[in-house]
Amino acid sequence: MDTFPKNIENTNSEKHRLYILTGVAIISAVFAIVGWYLVLNPPNGSVPGNVSRFETPQNSSFIIPHVPYVGVHNNTDAYRYKFSRNDASAAIITVLEYWHPDGNDLLEVDRAFSSLNSFIGFTALEDYVDRVGDYVTKRETLTATETASYVNEGLRTPLLTLLPVAENQPEAVTYHPIVVLVGVDQVNKTLTFHDFWLGANRVITFDDFDKLQMVLSPSERYRFLVIQPRDIERQIEYVERQNRVYSLQTPTPAVRTLFEDYAISIGAVYHRRYDIAEEYLSKILLAGNFESELSALQKVLIYTQMGNVLNLLNKPEEALLYAKEAVLRNHDLNDAFGYWGDYSYLFKRNFAPYNDRISSAHRVLGDTYSLLGRFADARSEYEKALSITKDWLAQEGIDKLK
Secondary structure, three states: OOOOOHHHHHHHHHHHHHHHHHHHHHHHHHHHHHHHHHHHOOOOOOOOOOOOOOOOOOOOEEEOOOOOOOOOOOOOOOOOOOOOOOHHHHHHHHHHHHHOOOOOOHHHHHHHHHOOOOOOOHHHHHHHHHHHOOEEEEEEEOOOHHHHHOOOOOOOOOEEEEOOOOOOOOOOOOOOOEEEEEEEEOOOOEEEEEEOOOEEEEEEEHHHHHHHHOOOOOOOOOEEEEEEEOOHHHHHHHHHHHOOOOOOOOOOHHHHHHHHHHHHHHHHHHOOOHHHHHHHHHHHHHOOOHHHHOOHHHHHHHHHHHHHHHHHOOOHHHHHHHHHHHHHOOOOOOOOOHHHOOOHHHHOOOOOOOOOOOOHHHHHHHHHHHHOOOHHHHHHHHHHHHHHOOOHHHHHHHHHHO
């Protein structure tokens, strides 16, 4: 005998089917949500076309291997210093050559950034990387600790960021070079950078990094540019198979101080604060280790720059002393010195027999004579500059004398 009337039995069956359909819908929705989450947040960087990161590892310490150093302290391999190179082109070469060793046209990179007349930010770097293809980029805001979400054993991704030269650099000089983060030590609370001006493996504590961020404008603080290949897992394996070993020159603290002052002087010239440039170049020239720690080429460049800055300040009488000293020292500049090695490669476009000197020393002396009204002497120096190499500024100086 049936216990329940048929109308109640039918009602319960319909409810049962409704419960099943509702459960299936819920489960399907859950799977869809999880699937979309994994697409947007790939756990191991495995989805091509998306910038990938990990949750910040705890108490990790890692320096990315096989990252070249490109900057003023390297002239011993394919990434050696060039007059046309700056911090932006150096940073891009560092990252692209890390991901694709020997796979980039370095001259083309230098040309792309040396033609720009202002300081270069992330937008120009992103535009260039987009033209190259095969990469994805993303801007991130990261604390020192959070950078380990990229700089770790799994993703091995160098990060680009703007970093002031020094905490106490003048407020009027907002030159903040682009550097490459290659290491994070959460135990000792330090970051390791490849720095165009200050050398490879520059170590900064988390606290000092925070202090340097306060020198930046609020919109620039803790900002990083991520550049990753579209297929990051395969590219990491390729980099490991290549197993490249690079020259990584780290200057002593005393030498680094000289280059901090020089970088600030360069920034001051860009900002047309020639008074500040004069101040920082004077600090270098008066430093006790100026003669002993710098190469002949670097010393001539600094004397030449001092003469140029004083001319821009309309102080030709003072400039004459430095410009003459630059010309007096302007020989044998290709000699090896310390870890800088031989500079002969810089003078390949010079005319024989002047394959060991720079034209700018004579050109700046010519500018000085011109400001002093000594036009015959000015022409003579411009002509000497043109006998060394094709110096269009020296030619322009001659044209102005006509």
